[in-house]
Amino acid sequence: MDKRFANLVAVAVGGLGGVLAQTLGLGVAPPRQELFLLSGEAFEFSIVVVNRGSAEETVRVSLAPFRVTEGGEVERITGEHPLCQALEVRPMFMTLPPGGGERVLVQGKAPPGEGTLACLITFTGGERPGGFPGIQLRPAVSVPLYVTLKGTERPALRVGVSGEENRLALLLENPGNVLQRLTGEAQVYGPNGELVVRLPLGETVVWPGGRRRIFLQTQTPLPTGRYRVVLLLEGRYGRYAAQGEWRVP
Amino acid sequence: MRKRALALLAGLALVPWVQAQTSGEHEIVLDIPNAFAIEIDNARFIFNFTHPNAASVSGFGSLTLGGPYQRASLPALLDFIRYVQPNTDWTFAPTWVEQNGASTQDNLSAQVRVTTGVNGNWTIRVASITGTFGPLPVSRARYFVDNITVRGNVGQAQTATGNYLAPLGLNSPLITGTSTGIGQAQFSLYYGFALEANDSFPPGGIQGTVTVTLEGITL
Numbered sequence: 001m002d003k004r005f006a007n008l009v010a011v012a013v014g015g016l017g018g019v020l021a022q023t024l025g026l027g028v029a030p031p032r033q034e035l036f037l038l039s040g041e042a043f044e045f046s047i048v049v050v051n052r053g054s055a056e057e058t059v060r061v062s063l064a065p066f067r068v069t070e071g072g073e074v075e076r077i078t079g080e081h082p083l084c085q086a087l088e089v090r091p092m093f094m095t096l097p098p099g100g101g102e103r104v105l106v107q108g109k110a111p112p113g114e115g116t117l118a119c120l121i122t123f124t125g126g127e128r129p130g131g132f133p134g135i136q137l138r139p140a141v142s143v144p145l146y147v148t149l150k151g152t153e154r155p156a157l158r159v160g161v162s163g164e165e166n167r168l169a170l171l172l173e174n175p176g177n178v179l180q181r182l183t184g185e186a187q188v189y190g191p192n193g194e195l196v197v198r199l200p201l202g203e204t205v206v207w208p209g210g211r212r213r214i215f216l217q218t219q220t221p222l223p224t225g226r227y228r229v230v231l232l233l234e235g236r237y238g239r240y241a242a243q244g245e246w247r248v249p
Numbered sequence: 250m251r252k253r254a255l256a257l258l259a260g261l262a263l264v265p266w267v268q269a270q271t272s273g274e275h276e277i278v279l280d281i282p283n284a285f286a287i288e289i290d291n292a293r294f295i296f297n298f299t300h301p302n303a304a305s306v307s308g309f310g311s312l313t314l315g316g317p318y319q320r321a322s323l324p325a326l327l328d329f330i331r332y333v334q335p336n337t338d339w340t341f342a343p344t345w346v347e348q349n350g351a352s353t354q355d356n357l358s359a360q361v362r363v364t365t366g367v368n369g370n371w372t373i374r375v376a377s378i379t380g381t382f383g384p385l386p387v388s389r390a391r392y393f394v395d396n397i398t399v400r401g402n403v404g405q406a407q408t409a410t411g412n413y414l415a416p417l418g419l420n421s422p423l424i425t426g427t428s429t430g431i432g433q434a435q436f437s438l439y440y441g442f443a444l445e446a447n448d449s450f451p452p453g454g455i456q457g458t459v460t461v462t463l464e465g466i467t468l
Contacts, residue, residue, distance in 0.1 A: 022290060022291055022348060023288045023289060023290060023291060024288070024289045024290075024291050025286060025287055025288030025289060025362075026286065026287060026465075027284060027285065027286030027287075027364070028284070028285055028286070029282035029283060029284040029285075030282055030283045030284075030367075031283055031284065031285030031365070031366075031367050031467040032283075032367070032369075032467060032468065048282070050286075052286050052287075052288050053288070053291070054291070055291070068370075068468060071422075072370055072372065072425055072468075073372065073374065073420065073422045073425075074372060074374060074420075074422075074466055074468070075420060076420070120466070122376070122464065124376075124377075124462060124464075125462075127379070127460050128291075131293055131347060132293070132295045132297060132347070133295075133456045133457055133458045134293050134294050134295040134296060134297075134343070134347075134458060134459075135293070135294040135296075135390055135440050135458075135459050135460075135461060136292070136293040136294075136458065136459075136460050136461070137289050137290075137291075137292060137293075137359060137438075137460070137461050137462075137463060138289075138460055138461070138462050138463070139287050139288070139289050139462070139463060139464075139465075140287075140376050140377075140462050140463065140464040140465070141285065141286065141287050141464065141465045141466070142376075142464055142465070142466045144466065144467075144468060181369075183368075200429075202368070202369070202370075202404055202427030202428065202429050203368045203369040203370070203427065203428075203429075204369075204370060204427065205369070205370060205468045
């Protein structure tokens with residue numbers, strides 16, 4: 001049954017882009033996992049990993065704590081981490097034929113702590129020895145696991161909005177202890193209070209204790225002038241609003 | 250009488266079964282997961298400075314950066330040694346690129362595709378670099394992203410490298426985006442190799458292979 005499920009998901013993942021010849025590649029479903037648990041509560045879920053390449057792929061699983069930087073980059077954190085240590089992943093190695101997949105089981109117990117804990121579950125393809133010396137590539141795909149400990153959440157958000165010439169700068173600060181996953185829009189109003197443009201903000205994560213700097217741009221430059229900007233954001237922990245000024249030179 | 254009553258009861262009991270058989274029913278079960286994938290051309294970038302002759306190229310992709318770039322070759326190495334100014338470096342194009350064992354001098358890039366079926370921030374980054382170029386640091390490999398195309402709702406993809414050759418390093422983000430649905434982003438990934446004026450090459454020369462792991466993540 002597991003194999004059948006894996007094959008079904010392999011077809012689903014494959015259907016997104018079509019299996020391409022002469023490639024290396026890995027796909028996963030789901031691409032991330034968010035759990036809300038009591039400390040000590042057991043959990044279990046599976047990840048289907050598929051080989052999107054044209055040759056057999058040996059895949060190794062690794063676990064690493066991480067954070068997201070101000071610029072939205074993923075940064076691995078060195079050292080021990082309670083969530084990564086609490087995980088048991090089976091299998092840790094697998095060999096996948098082209099187009100083939102395997103269901104990987106992840107089990108664990110929510111560790112003690114507070115707020116959101118995160119661990120990156122990474123599937124890395126194998127090295128290919130041989131040939132001339134040079135630079136070669138290999139694929140990896142990572143599934144972030146977020147565990148938020150129920151009863152310990154302290155959500156908070158500070159937002160700054162300001163126009164910088166032809167772009168709108170948003171500073172999203174998260175002084176709380178939970179991951180903020182936000183969507184929303186910036187509404188830009190002209191001198192007479194008329195709505196000039198709406199700028200959507202795609203789903204954006206802000207790390208606990210971290211911040212994100214986001215830039216939004218209009219498709220066509222705004223005429224010179226002073227604009228009022230209202231930013232409306234929404235996430236799991238509530239709705240947020242902020243406003244600022246945008247001077248377009 | 251009793252027999253007739255039992256027969257009637259038995260017949261009544263069969264009615265729902267008969268109805269079920271005649272009407273029939275089908276279940277259609279749907280289970281669509283969120284999915285995410287990275288695909289890379291199986292490419293190996295060869296900088297072969299023992300090659301007897303390799304023509305220079307006007308640039309990598311649409312990036313010229315004041316080129317032309319010489320392909321790595323013995324004449325190019327000798328030119329570098331003869332003409333390089335102090336405290337400067339020269340970046341060379343690959344001598345050729347192997348795609349699944351077949352070499353090409355026309356296409357010097359590897360195509361990288363990210364396919365996403367989930368909303369949110371996604372990124373392709375350099376997750377690990379293994380191997381060495383002997384005494385030369387791996388940052389002598391320079392890379393850049395070009396020809397970004399997007400399809401569907403994968404979002405506007407942005408490259409962090411800009412229009413320049415960035416030294417290869419851990420955690421280097423290649424491209425990021427914010428998906429609002431299903432879609433695919435594709436780009437060309439190029440590598441160059443830099444030699445510096447104060448380099449020295451040990452007896453036996455320098456050989457090395459570096460494996461760059463490109464990691465896809467959706468946050």
